[in-house]
Amino acid sequence: MESEFIAWLRERLPAHPRLGIGVGDDAALVRMDGSGVLVSVDVLTEGVDFRLSEVDPRRVGRKALAVNLSDMAAMAAQPRAIVVGVVLPRTHGLELAQQLAAGMIPLAEQFDLAFAGGDTNTWDGGPVISVTILGEPAGRGPLRRSGARPGDIILVTGSFGGSILGHQFDFVPRVREALALNAGYELHAAIDVSDGLALDLSRLARESQCGALVRIDQVPIADAACELARRDGRSPLQHALADGEDFELILAVPPDEAQRLLATQPLDVPLTAIGEFVAEPGLWQVDAAGQRTKLPASGYEH
Template sequence: MELEFLRWLRERIPAATNIPLGVGDDAALLAQQTGQQTVVTTDMLMDGTDFLLNECGAAAAGRKALAVNLSDLAAMGAKPVAAFVSIAVSKKDGAEQALAMAKGIFEGLLPLAEELGCAIAGGDTNSWSGPLVISVTALGEVPVGKAWLRSGAEPGDAVLVTGQFGRSIEGRHLTFTPRVREALLLQQLSAEIHAAIDVSDGLSLDLSRICSASGCGALLELAHIPLTLATTEHCGEDLAAAWRHALTDGEDFELILAVPPREADRLLREQPLGVQLTQIGTFTAEPGLKQQLPSGEVLPLEPRGYEH
């Protein structure tokens, strides 16, 4: 299966000038860019945990596996360079079905890789008696000293988010486009971003990770959290349920940004990204998360979301 699959794959992967040697050799060669730092991230996705293969199909699973890694690069403000994709397909249904599965995975991820400028530079294939497993390692680059970390938020910074939140399980967790373009545009605009993270496990949980790394807290204004249409349709007039979904569901893959007040005002006024930027709160000197209700009442907020 592997030799036939590699022949098939080499015919479909476009050449990339920054990858002098890609799929087909013992290892890949990447051209290093002067003045850039390399950003590396990896994620392993499994059938039954991160997707349901019998419902979504191989292409959607493959696309998601690449997308979650590119979302991590976006959260660092990094430009995608290359990805290495390793798959373990089930051998229960025979070699022909395993080959079709491998092809389907790449048919799903290759268009996203091309769209966001990420070369597929290598990986590995294997078969076993268990469920489908896809492991992707993605590399990006960012100018020296310009990577966004979780640890730079300061009291008084605005909590800005891209997009909308909640009910991603209704399909958006498979079809989302990672905020790579938006992150790179913020870098090009020299926007002052003190800290950032992508929302993979839940808005409240991932925000708490910025707070923990930065030694601060945050006050969220619940009425300002932008909700997906799926959330509002599902919850109706039950705002408490809608906010709960937005705060805890996870896999929205939007960005949370810590931005100083003057810069936040500029970005909110100009809205330069093509996707809505919204201020949903403020970082505070007091540790921990708090939530402000529309009535003005302030209550503690327990970070919740997907725990690995």
Template sequence: MSEFAWIDWLRERTPSVDRVRIGPGDDTAAMEFPGDRLTLVTTDMLLEGSCFRLAEAGAFRVGRKAMSVNLSDIAAMAGVPVAAVVSVGLPRSGGRAIAEDLYRGMREVADRFGVAIIGGDTNSWTGELVISVTVLGEANPRGPVRRSGAKPGDWLCVTGRLGGSILGHHLDFTPRVREALWLSECVDLHAMIDLSDGMSSDVHHLARESRCGFVLNAAQIPIHASAERLAEQDGKSQLEHALCDGEDFELLFTVSPEDGRKLIDAQPVTGLSISQVGIAVAESGVWLDEAGTRRPLPAGGYVHAFD
């Protein structure tokens, strides 16, 4: 398939959106951003062999994940995703079928959250699949929730359950966009991050940006059933999986103790699982409290590194 035929294929399947004035086909897309809200911009790149195995996952699930990880970043800022731009490096052999399945996977997630795919770039090469998605969003009326607002005494809370994502959750998760907006409407969120690299790593990001520390309570960390299954297979503890596996894509956030109790008490009504997993402290660092014994908790999740 030629580049121009691919653009035509996309245009035939891209629904019109009022605020998108120019979509795929021109040198740039054009959108209207009414009002005075901040525009949020995030991008993520997925590489075959590092982020996924195409033969195991399939292009549809890879496309779904490529869109979802970006929407999870928007959720971490309690924002509203609006539009996406997609760049793909396709292997020359079998590229058309891969491209079509990628697009369908992305569209499944984009349509669910009202996100318009407005353009991008497509190339082919002799290497493996590469996909990069950039999402534009709007801050909610209260403004974006950053990583830097945690205060000593805050409750550290998390949505959902953690660990074992490699058994499928890392590909099939639903970004917590609606949950983040609900949280921002109900309480004063001081700081927030999505759990992509793992609790033990991402809590360090919050600590560094907020210039404070955290003490995590091991007994209160919610364990996913997949982490329990993995622990039976590999000898690692369930807690280690919950802290270090990564790609949970849950929301880790801080609130006042009063707001924290409000959220915990609301669970039977909302159905959203929220756990208090720790507390913010003035001293820099991160610690894990296990049955009254406190020890430093190193960043043990995924680390992006290069020489």
């Protein structure tokens, strides 16, 4: 099946100028400009990240790539290439592999990624997709999680919550936004929101050895969070803070630069200030009345 799939795939993938050696050898050679490579892997599994009985495999394939692109966005890196490992069920394995690939290819083309190889396996279990992405430092260099300082403003792209209604599969990773911001502005740190706004913010703060104070009435809430709240009785804000899979960016930005960004709004997606980093560790919330309390770092724990 593997050779058949590779033959099918080779027809659909144009020769990429960065592939010195492409699919079909023991390894691919990806030409890079610099001397450093950013690398990240994400694994998606049936029953945890998707259910093929409920979702088109093409959307699953697209998502497997999109979550990796989001990691590159979180580093403000220029994505260059991917390798893909898939484990497939014995029945209809080739068909599934083709559908997964068909979902990945348009997104790979949109971001000019080289497909630098893969491995397919067939077994008695459910499908697993592992995507490894390679990128290069861009702009002012990689944006770490650890660079936030007390006083920095917490800026976020887009809005949060309710991704389960569709956004979790259809989001556009914020690669272009991150590259534009990192090229033109002084940013201190970034993370992408995969597991929940509150949880991922707490991670960024912890890596930066500081705390974060969220102005709870400033959190941009997605329409989907309101829709979901109507169905399940939890508040839209709860959804926005804890749902995860928003794949928006949280940025730590010095106050002057944050003002400039908020005033000029240079992106197609809104930038919103939702609070600031503080010296005291932990996650805090302030409501519209100025009441300050602990904010639970809720979200999806693996």
